[in-house]
Amino acid sequence: MIVSKKDIPNLLDKMIAEYEVIAPVKKDNFTVFKPVASGTDAVVGEGNTKLPAKELFFPQSEKLFSYSVTEEGTKLEAPMDDKKKVLFGVRPCDARSLKLLDNVFDNDKFQDPYYLTRRENTVMVGIGCNSPASTCFCTSVNSGPFDTSGLDLLLVDTGDAYVVELITEKGKALADQAGLTAASDADKTAAAAAKEAAVVTCQVNTDGLKAKLDVNFYDPIWERIHEKCLGCGACTYLCPTCHCFDIVDDAVDCTGCRVRNWDSCAFPLFTLHGSGHNPRTSNKERYRNRIMHKFKYFVDNFNEIGCVGCGRCIKNCPVNMDIRVVLENIRGSEARLDS
Amino acid sequence: MMKNPYLPLPMKLVKNFTETEDKLIHTFTLQFLSEEDEKSFPYMPGQFAELCVFGKGEAPFGIASSPTEPGFLKFSVAKVGTVSTALHMMEEGSIVGVRGPLGNYYPVDQFKGKNVVIIGGGFAFTTLRSLATYMMHPDRRGDFGKITVIYGARNPGLLLYKDELAAWEASPDIDLITTVDREAEGWNGRVGFIPAVTGEVAPSAENAHAIICGPPVMIKFTMPVLEKLGFTPETTIMSLENRMKCGIGMCGRCNVGGKYVCKDGPIFTRAQLNELPNEY
Amino acid sequence: MQAIAAQVKEAAKKLLEDKKVDLVVGFAEGSLPLRGTPFFARTPEEANQLTWNRGCENNLANFLRKREGKVAVVAKGCDVRSIVALTKENQIDRDNLYIIGVPCDGMVDRKKVGKLLGGKEVLEVVDQGDTIVLKGNGFAETAKLADLLHNSCIDCRYGNPVVYDELIGTLMPEKAEEDFAEIKAFEAKTTAERRAFMTEEFSKCIRCYACRNACPMCYCTECFVDCSQPEWIGKSAANVQDNILFQAVRVFHSAGRCADCGACERACPMGINLRLLTRKLVKDVKVLFNAEAGVSMDDKAAMATFAADDPEPFLVKE
Ligand SMILES: Cc1cc2nc3c(=O)[nH]c(=O)nc-3n(C[C@H](O)[C@H](O)[C@H](O)COP(=O)(O)OP(=O)(O)OC[C@H]3O[C@@H](n4cnc5c(N)ncnc54)[C@H](O)[C@@H]3O)c2cc1C
Ligand code: SF4
Ligand code: SF4
Ligand code: SF4
Ligand code: SF4
Ligand code: SF4
Ligand code: FES
Numbered sequence: 001m002i003v004s005k006k007d008i009p010n011l012l013d014k015m016i017a018e019y020e021v022i023a024p025v026k027k028d029n030f031t032v033f034k035p036v037a038s039g040t041d042a043v044v045g046e047g048n049t050k051l052p053a054k055e056l057f058f059p060q061s062e063k064l065f066s067y068s069v070t071e072e073g074t075k076l077e078a079p080m081d082d083k084k085k086v087l088f089g090v091r092p093c094d095a096r097s098l099k100l101l102d103n104v105f106d107n108d109k110f111q112d113p114y115y116l117t118r119r120e121n122t123v124m125v126g127i128g129c130n131s132p133a134s135t136c137f138c139t140s141v142n143s144g145p146f147d148t149s150g151l152d153l154l155l156v157d158t159g160d161a162y163v164v165e166l167i168t169e170k171g172k173a174l175a176d177q178a179g180l181t182a183a184s185d186a187d188k189t190a191a192a193a194a195k196e197a198a199v200v201t202c203q204v205n206t207d208g209l210k211a212k213l214d215v216n217f218y219d220p221i222w223e224r225i226h227e228k229c230l231g232c233g234a235c236t237y238l239c240p241t242c243h244c245f246d247i248v249d250d251a252v253d254c255t256g257c258r259v260r261n262w263d264s265c266a267f268p269l270f271t272l273h274g275s276g277h278n279p280r281t282s283n284k285e286r287y288r289n290r291i292m293h294k295f296k297y298f299v300d301n302f303n304e305i306g307c308v309g310c311g312r313c314i315k316n317c318p319v320n321m322d323i324r325v326v327l328e329n330i331r332g333s334e335a336r337l338d339s
Numbered sequence: 340m341m342k343n344p345y346l347p348l349p350m351k352l353v354k355n356f357t358e359t360e361d362k363l364i365h366t367f368t369l370q371f372l373s374e375e376d377e378k379s380f381p382y383m384p385g386q387f388a389e390l391c392v393f394g395k396g397e398a399p400f401g402i403a404s405s406p407t408e409p410g411f412l413k414f415s416v417a418k419v420g421t422v423s424t425a426l427h428m429m430e431e432g433s434i435v436g437v438r439g440p441l442g443n444y445y446p447v448d449q450f451k452g453k454n455v456v457i458i459g460g461g462f463a464f465t466t467l468r469s470l471a472t473y474m475m476h477p478d479r480r481g482d483f484g485k486i487t488v489i490y491g492a493r494n495p496g497l498l499l500y501k502d503e504l505a506a507w508e509a510s511p512d513i514d515l516i517t518t519v520d521r522e523a524e525g526w527n528g529r530v531g532f533i534p535a536v537t538g539e540v541a542p543s544a545e546n547a548h549a550i551i552c553g554p555p556v557m558i559k560f561t562m563p564v565l566e567k568l569g570f571t572p573e574t575t576i577m578s579l580e581n582r583m584k585c586g587i588g589m590c591g592r593c594n595v596g597g598k599y600v601c602k603d604g605p606i607f608t609r610a611q612l613n614e615l616p617n618e619y
Numbered sequence: 620m621q622a623i624a625a626q627v628k629e630a631a632k633k634l635l636e637d638k639k640v641d642l643v644v645g646f647a648e649g650s651l652p653l654r655g656t657p658f659f660a661r662t663p664e665e666a667n668q669l670t671w672n673r674g675c676e677n678n679l680a681n682f683l684r685k686r687e688g689k690v691a692v693v694a695k696g697c698d699v700r701s702i703v704a705l706t707k708e709n710q711i712d713r714d715n716l717y718i719i720g721v722p723c724d725g726m727v728d729r730k731k732v733g734k735l736l737g738g739k740e741v742l743e744v745v746d747q748g749d750t751i752v753l754k755g756n757g758f759a760e761t762a763k764l765a766d767l768l769h770n771s772c773i774d775c776r777y778g779n780p781v782v783y784d785e786l787i788g789t790l791m792p793e794k795a796e797e798d799f800a801e802i803k804a805f806e807a808k809t810t811a812e813r814r815a816f817m818t819e820e821f822s823k824c825i826r827c828y829a830c831r832n833a834c835p836m837c838y839c840t841e842c843f844v845d846c847s848q849p850e851w852i853g854k855s856a857a858n859v860q861d862n863i864l865f866q867a868v869r870v871f872h873s874a875g876r877c878a879d880c881g882a883c884e885r886a887c888p889m890g891i892n893l894r895l896l897t898r899k900l901v902k903d904v905k906v907l908f909n910a911e912a913g914v915s916m917d918d919k920a921a922m923a924t925f926a927a928d929d930p931e932p933f934l935v936k937e
Binding site for chain 2: 064065067069073074076078104105107108109110111112113116217243244245246247248249255256258260263265270271272273274275277279280285289292293296297298300301
Binding site for chain 3: 318
């Protein structure tokens with residue numbers, strides 16, 4: 001199917017009638033995902049949003065339930081956001097990050113109803129990347145600029161139009177509903193050519209990385225790697241696959257809410273025991289955990305690398321801690337950052 | 340509709356008992372509000388729950404009661420921070436939230452036909468009490484061989500569950516050795532640190548499992564003693580207490596290597612822990 | 620710049636070879652254009668990776684607190700001011716610190732570059748002195764250096780290190796007193812306008828604490844935002860009031876200590892205008908106490924010194 005670029009606002013308006021439509025919108029120097037009131041608010045096709053798509057399913061701050069404890073009894077109320085939504089213009093790396101997060105929020109023993117309800121009710125409309133940024137390394141982590149995993153529809157930019165690929169039944173239903181027309185053979189050829197032309201210039205060699213991490217927990221290299229890291233939350237909060245959170249009460253006496261907030265393994269308090277003992281005493285252990293989690297523990301548990309190569313941590317780290325360089329140092333191999 | 344693992348079960352605090360002389364540990368007895376509630380909370384010794392004081396937050400605590408004691412749950416809580424302090428100040432009759440049961444439990448099935456050695460130090464005796472009580476239940480006692488309990492505290496005033504200890508002392512079903520770190524007035528029992536006392540008591544490792552809970556130093560020095568006695572990494576069992584929030588393997592803070600202590604533990608054999616980094 | 624980079628390398632190498640220091644903290648070439656990255660050289664070979672360019676934007680004083688052993692630092696003007704301030708707070712032992720001072724006329728603000736290029740990605744940069752060529756996929760744009768510098772660098776009067784053991788490059792002429800124009804403009808707004816501005820700005824905050832952690836003067840073992848007993852401030856970023864409170868308290872805590880280095884604002888991934896707040900206090904300290912942080916080893920720290928004749932105008936109700 002196909003939709004011309006100038007029809008995108010129209011298309012979104014049509015969807016807005018039926019769904020809450022979330023799309024990238026401009027904010028200062030960057031874009032963020034926001035529900036849009038009109039199709040013209042969306043800026044489709046720019047680089048990755050500042051904050052990753054995870055925030056739409058697992059918001060930075062979220063009410064788990066409200067409570068009131070009175071003479072009459074205890075009342076708990078858990079809001080479930082089951083609005084029908086369309087996430088429009090999400091990049092393949094972000095879409096894939098949600099597939100990875102599904103493993104966490106729907107694990108072998110428990111389900112997180114807040115996240116999963118939103119996942120269930122959201123149609124994911126992705127847009128492929130014709131010109132990947134120099135910090136993108138999706139192809140090095142089992143993905144790519146037109147990866148469809150986690151998507152229901154994929155838009156491929158062919159210049160004046162987007163060729164729409166139907167990935168799932170859910171996507172097809174949305175496309176039908178929106179009355180998209182069929183793509184011609186020429187359009188399809190153009191889409192194939194666009195895909196062909198998109199090159200991810202940055203490659204991170206992950207060969208043997210996992211085997212190294214399996215054995216290098218006590219390697220002195222960790223003493224050096226973290227040195228410049230400030231131990232802030234920028235990389236973890238902006239990372240589409242980081243899922244750590246804290247649970248706190250926001251209450252006056254006994255009427256209030258239980259809230260969860262993003263948290264980060266970069267913070268010392270994250271693991272501080274009640275006894276005062278802290279298993280991760282310094283930045284070294286904390287930074288090591290971040291790398292280990294993404295490139296070893298996640299692989300051990302779910303057979304996937306816990307990084308989708310979006311490059312957000314690279315672009316936003318205040319001290320230019322570049323995860324590509326870190327991995328390379330760990331592998332002890334030569335630079336292949338030929339961007 | 341999937342079950343919402345974040346919602347606590349309201350329970351009634353029926354007893355707020357000052358357990359130790361220093362008043363820093365209280366034992367809370369919580370009563371299920373209905374039979375239905377109780378059914379929704381099937382647990383085993385070694386599991387824990389998140390206790391919540393509405394308005395303050397929640398924190399994980401080992402379940403000190405045994406499933407063989409129906410109608411209520413027991414927790415012994417040290418006053419260290421926000422939630423524990425709020426709990427300590429709670430009046431009997433108030434409502435406490437309980438989220439659980441969480442985590443795995445002591446492998447009681449594997450203990451069948453075996454001797455069991457339980458070693459506890461300080462206030463980490465809570466789930467060990469649950470375990471001992473469970474195994475000593477008349478319906479089950481026959482399933483297990485000899486049960487030895489070595490339990491120590493800094494001084495007699497800090498021992499938990501004193502009435503029960505006295506009863507165990509008198510019982511032929513269980514071999515109880517209590518010890519305190521230093522001589523104290525009115526104490527006629529053993530004096531000495533757990534590692535040394537374990538060496539003296541020298542429980543046989545023959546056809547036996549050892550379960551050990553306590554402060555890190557105690558564990559560190561008791562391990563070699565157990566090894567010398569012949570307990571293998573496979574027959575030595577520990578319970579970890581990493582900092583937790585969600586208790587369901589999602590919030591990410593309790594990991595030791597790739598394992599989440601809340602979901603994959605808190606009970607691990609020494610052999611399992613040997614495979615993991617020492618981040619606990 | 621290249622000449623300076625070479626001299627930095629040489630100076631560091633020599634210090635390490637002569638075993639005068641165990642460690643040199645400086646900058647290495649970063650992985651992105653216009654980006655230097657903090658680097659820790661412990662051997663003469665490692666010193667080869669040290670460099671100097673327009674992307675050496677971090678305040679390295681942040682890495683010098685409570686260090687063991689003899690340490691050297693490659694420090695520009697603002698780093699040195701923070702070092703001086705930290706020395707007065709006993710966080711740095713001046714006797715164990717060797718300062719390789721580098722006069723600095725400014726670092727490039729990548730946010731300004733981004734704005735100039737309308738989001739196009741820079742892949743290569745050619746530093747031509749007063750101009751900079753920004754190259755990317757299918758474009759090459761020449762920009763004036765002056766248009767790309769950090770605002771803090773434009774305002775800075777202390778590009779020349781106020782203290783050093785060795786100087787690389789040449790000292791620059793003095794700049795005129797700054798006028799705090801943007802602060803005065805902000806002060807002139809109505810309360811409602813100021814509140815509206817702050818609310819808008821801090822709705823972007825994600826509470827990553829990069830600002831706090833990048834600031835050399837923020838080193839409390841327990842920051843008030845992390846404290847749980849009592850909980851001084853809500854932890855959720857959704858509450859803009861709390862976000863503002865966090866920043867307001869942070870700024871007050873660094874009053875008279877803040878060297879206006881801009882490290883906090885540079886660190887902020889959300890591009891929040893933090894300098895507006897830090898500068899307000901810089902201005903107030905200057906006006907009220909005629910003091911500036913870290914400009915001399917002899918000055919007393921403005922807010923940490925008691926004097927019987929303090930003007931204390933804040934105690935007097937007008
Ligand atoms: C599986 C498991 C079982 C457990 N069983 C028991 C048990 O049976 N009995 C028992 O007493 N305990 C038990 N614990 C330990 C208990 O969960 C902790 O002591 C818990 O922290 C108490 O919660 P709190 O809210 O009272 O303390 P918190 O307020 O969370 O803090 C406790 C301490 O941690 C530090 N701290 C935490 N957060 C901050 C912060 N934001 N800023 C500064 N410092 C901070 C402080 O030093 C504080 O004193 C168990 C833990 C686990 C994981
Ligand atoms: S790597 Fe960078 S962004 Fe991440 S915690 Fe360290 S300083 Fe912050
Ligand atoms: S680790 Fe960095 S590159 Fe990987 S997914 Fe997270 S933010 Fe993106
Ligand atoms: S443990 Fe660290 S790296 Fe892993 S998800 Fe949590 S914050 Fe991210
Ligand atoms: S508050 Fe900001 S400008 Fe001031 S010293 Fe700290 S980092 Fe520098
Ligand atoms: S760096 Fe920016 S986003 Fe992060 S806490 Fe500071 S002001 Fe907020
Ligand atoms: S407590 Fe949240 S993952 Fe274990």
